[in-house]
Amino acid sequence: MASLIIRPGTRDDIAPLDALLARSYPRLLAADYPPSVLVTAIPRISKAQPALVTCGTYFVALRDGRLLGGGGWTRAAPGSGRRGAASVGHIRHFATDVEAVRQGVGRALMERVLATAAEAGVRRLECMSTRTAVPFYRSAGFEVLGEVDVPLDAGITFPALRMVRLLSSREGG
Template structure:
């Protein structure tokens, strides 16, 4: 019998569960596409839940029947690095799937829900900074690759990513 998956909005009380998911999944999922020298500096900075996202009403979780968080992701109006804001653009944010539960449609379900929510507020464009690992996933959702980008994480630390976009 398969486990029932529920999608729900995150709350600040989910901080520890999302932190644990990111800290467990990112190192395992990204290892095939990034050298250890990048991961050793980036993982401690990217594998942390963002309290402002959890409290935003725009960050979704896929949970199993026991309440464990198996996937997460959401959107914001402001860009992740500088907060630049365009009314019709949403930025896909902090998407993750438990490494033991990939290829089950969980991230797709989370992002479909998040994108539907964003569209209901007038969003017509989605921008995303994808990991190398997730580029094909985003392409399967209709995103177009724009090119490489380095995401500044801290002074002297940048994370190689891929800029992507989707209209509609």
């Protein structure tokens, strides 16, 4: 098996990310969410955000030229567009292809995210996790703070869990 390449996202990654999200989210989330939630949420959460993908702190994972995952961090909280404290970062739009789950893709992306965030002075990373992804984030050192409803559109919310992880300067390398 060829090695995994992790690199910053580019505009050329947007369409493959859209396809990955549309293919993977319905299958991966089905065990943890009722169809009534998924039918309204999937069309809204399965689109790559061009500004996020190209921001420099969003990364993609490729093997043999095939995009297998994406994820990153920003200082701006999801949906706000506003930067918070310089020491706080937010995990953004992590996803692994349904055919590549448990093959180290998410772990490799998270290692890059943790390292780049720590190098940039981030000491606290927050995320809004799907119910499905909680075990992944826990394995990366995140702790659940509580349940939240993430607003997706007028009158449409998505049940998630707010999680946090403290970083040390040593993680930056």
